[in-house]
Amino acid sequence: xxxLKKAVxxxxxxxxxxxxxxxxxxxxxxxxxxxxxxxxxxxxTAFNEAHTDVQITLTQGQWAxxxxxxxxxxxxxxxxxxxxxxxxxxxxxxxxxxxxxDSPAGDLLDAAGISADQxxxxxxxxxxFEGNRYLVPLDxxxxxxxxxxxxxxxAGLDPDSPPTxxxxxxxxxxxxxxxxxxxxxxxxxxxxxxxxxRAWYYLYWGQDQELFxxxxxxxxxxxxxxxxxxxxLTSVVDNSWNxxxxxxxxxxxxxxxxxxxxxxxxxxxxxxAGLDYGFAMMPEFFDxxxxxxxxxxxxxxxxxxGTPDEVYIAAAEAIRWINENSDDWGIYGGHIPAYNEAxxxxxxxxxxxxxxxxxxxxxxxxxxxxxxxxxHVDAPELEDVFNVHIEQVYNGSLTCQAALAGAESEAxxxxxx
Amino acid sequence: MSTQRSRRARxxxxxxxxxxxxxxxxxxxxxxxxxxxxxxxxxxWDPLRGSEFVGLRNxxxxxSDPRFWNATWNTLEFAAISIPLIVGFxxxxxxxxxxxRFRGKAFVEASLFFPYLLNVSIISLIWAWxxxxxxxxxxxxxxxxxxxxxxxxxxxxxWVIPLIAIATGWWLSGYRMVVFRAALKDIPQxxxxxxxxxxxxxxxxxxxxVIPLIKPAILFSIVLSALSAFSVLGQVLVMTxxxxxxxxxxxxxxxxRLGFHYFRMGEAAAVGFLLFLLMLVVTILxxxxxxxxxxxxxxxxxxx
Numbered sequence: 001x002x003x004l005k006k007a008v009x010x011x012x013x014x015x016x017x018x019x020x021x022x023x024x025x026x027x028x029x030x031x032x033x034x035x036x037x038x039x040x041x042x043x044x045t046a047f048n049e050a051h052t053d054v055q056i057t058l059t060q061g062q063w064a065x066x067x068x069x070x071x072x073x074x075x076x077x078x079x080x081x082x083x084x085x086x087x088x089x090x091x092x093x094x095x096x097x098x099x100x101x102d103s104p105a106g107d108l109l110d111a112a113g114i115s116a117d118q119x120x121x122x123x124x125x126x127x128x129f130e131g132n133r134y135l136v137p138l139d140x141x142x143x144x145x146x147x148x149x150x151x152x153x154x155a156g157l158d159p160d161s162p163p164t165x166x167x168x169x170x171x172x173x174x175x176x177x178x179x180x181x182x183x184x185x186x187x188x189x190x191x192x193x194x195x196x197x198r199a200w201y202y203l204y205w206g207q208d209q210e211l212f213x214x215x216x217x218x219x220x221x222x223x224x225x226x227x228x229x230x231x232x233l234t235s236v237v238d239n240s241w242n243x244x245x246x247x248x249x250x251x252x253x254x255x256x257x258x259x260x261x262x263x264x265x266x267x268x269x270x271x272x273a274g275l276d277y278g279f280a281m282m283p284e285f286f287d288x289x290x291x292x293x294x295x296x297x298x299x300x301x302x303x304x305x306g307t308p309d310e311v312y313i314a315a316a317e318a319i320r321w322i323n324e325n326s327d328d329w330g331i332y333g334g335h336i337p338a339y340n341e342a343x344x345x346x347x348x349x350x351x352x353x354x355x356x357x358x359x360x361x362x363x364x365x366x367x368x369x370x371x372x373x374x375x376h377v378d379a380p381e382l383e384d385v386f387n388v389h390i391e392q393v394y395n396g397s398l399t400c401q402a403a404l405a406g407a408e409s410e411a412x413x414x415x416x417x
Numbered sequence: 418m419s420t421q422r423s424r425r426a427r428x429x430x431x432x433x434x435x436x437x438x439x440x441x442x443x444x445x446x447x448x449x450x451x452x453x454x455x456x457x458x459x460x461x462w463d464p465l466r467g468s469e470f471v472g473l474r475n476x477x478x479x480x481s482d483p484r485f486w487n488a489t490w491n492t493l494e495f496a497a498i499s500i501p502l503i504v505g506f507x508x509x510x511x512x513x514x515x516x517x518r519f520r521g522k523a524f525v526e527a528s529l530f531f532p533y534l535l536n537v538s539i540i541s542l543i544w545a546w547x548x549x550x551x552x553x554x555x556x557x558x559x560x561x562x563x564x565x566x567x568x569x570x571x572x573x574x575x576w577v578i579p580l581i582a583i584a585t586g587w588w589l590s591g592y593r594m595v596v597f598r599a600a601l602k603d604i605p606q607x608x609x610x611x612x613x614x615x616x617x618x619x620x621x622x623x624x625x626x627v628i629p630l631i632k633p634a635i636l637f638s639i640v641l642s643a644l645s646a647f648s649v650l651g652q653v654l655v656m657t658x659x660x661x662x663x664x665x666x667x668x669x670x671x672x673x674r675l676g677f678h679y680f681r682m683g684e685a686a687a688v689g690f691l692l693f694l695l696m697l698v699v700t701i702l703x704x705x706x707x708x709x710x711x712x713x714x715x716x717x718x719x720x721x
Contacts, residue, residue, distance in 0.1 A: 068677040075464045092680065095465045193660050245550045245569030254552070302465075380678040392662040395572050 031066035039333030079301035099132035105312035112316035135297035137338035142293030162280035186248025203229035230400035496646035502586030507593025541655035600634035
């Protein structure tokens, strides 16, 4: 009897072990924080509830060091099975990513049923590097114009007719400055150096210009268009529409700012501030309406040799599932899902997020207004060059001419290193 | 004779065993990283694409890069302002508390020490808020006092490093105060009473008796403050991200960006090694000029 009991127990243990080994555990690391992290956690929790054979362990919150950590995890043969990479970081990170069309487990796109027709074409097209596909787009995010309806009314403006071009924008800014106590405009969220550079980018790109030549051999921005963009940015301070060190996020949420150029992630902050606000497309400041933007993409980092094929396939299928359910990414994260069916899901279209801001963001994306920042292997260093020079112009330490010349010289040194 | 020798050997082994855990930790977490960091600094370090031995070229690149010299200058400026603030205020608070008797003294001491308990991010956010040009209470107070054009301190190339140094002084001087308080309590009352009988005033007692007698505590505070000043990162990262422009980009931030943003690990390791050398030199100089021993421990005839 005793030996029978033992045998049953051993058998049960073996069955349990067999069951446990059949389950695939995927680690997923993201750079999301705040509302984005909560939205992704919601999606992953739903994934885990819907699957018994595959479970995802989610790690989030590291933004500043995320790419270095991902790279080092690959070096240490300890990379997560799913990661997130911005489109513009692809040249820098491709070496640490699995080519989805040519992985050790074969073509994962075919295996998981991921195809181009399921996604916004521009976002999908940006996911290839040197002939291989590394990225599956999750979303796109960009800047737009948030405005305070109460301040518009106090300034004698129509809150249902936000500015659409430079003349209307300037007229609105002057009216707010002259008729209210509020700041009129902030062109760059919280005014951090990298945000000010983004403002200069969209003003520059709006003149149909590019920062570098096609082969990234030299800088091309030290020209009249660069100067005009720079002078327009500093006119915010020169026209007393705002102060040089102003934080647009704080000013807007305190009800002290009329118009703020900020990203779609501002939705929840603006809503929770209890303001009566509106959202509009980026005005056409120069020749065409352009906005700064980027995309998050799901990736499979390089896995250690000997990783079973099932793990690759499970990761690819999880990526597909997350995108199929990314309407929650729009509703709770405030981003525009790249996956067509998620973007047109009724839940998303009925949500406040969509009604208030995402519908307009989607129009901007569909109108081709989105312009990616620098996409180059040295992008972080090149972006720093713009950050420090544009910030110094904005706070009055440098002239536009000196800043552009300095930035051009530094950028060329990096490109020709 | 042999029994005596074996007893001595056993004592030595016991001593070695006592220090062995520390030595192992020291070798693993200090000596080895320094050696390995120097090794990396001789390479164009890229484990995935393949590393290439470049000798001292990373150092040459740094020495010819104005950004490196700017970061070095900013680090020295920060150290030159923050070290006297931290040590000076720590000493002043300690002496004032030591010489005073009033109700609530413990509360004052706890209040002065309290900032040290806070995380660097909290300190940085508090000070960033205090000097916010729109909503900062410090800016508001300065305007009430008549300085209508008070600058946006963190957005001003001349003010930014001093302001971060002041915030650091506020953060760290409380801990130094506790160190000095302990040292002051060790001074025999009889010496101070003798000085009183000889007619010494407060300043004379401070400069001729108190400071020489707490020299080890001062040395400890200076070395500790110098190490934290030369490796400053958190305050700068949270308060300014090195800006405006590169006005507050210190060596540790430059290193961090080289390594973690630009993936130029070889050059980052070179900056790290140079920073290590800089701190080593400063520490040796501090020991040389101040000495390990207080006046208590000095041997007759000045032999040390």
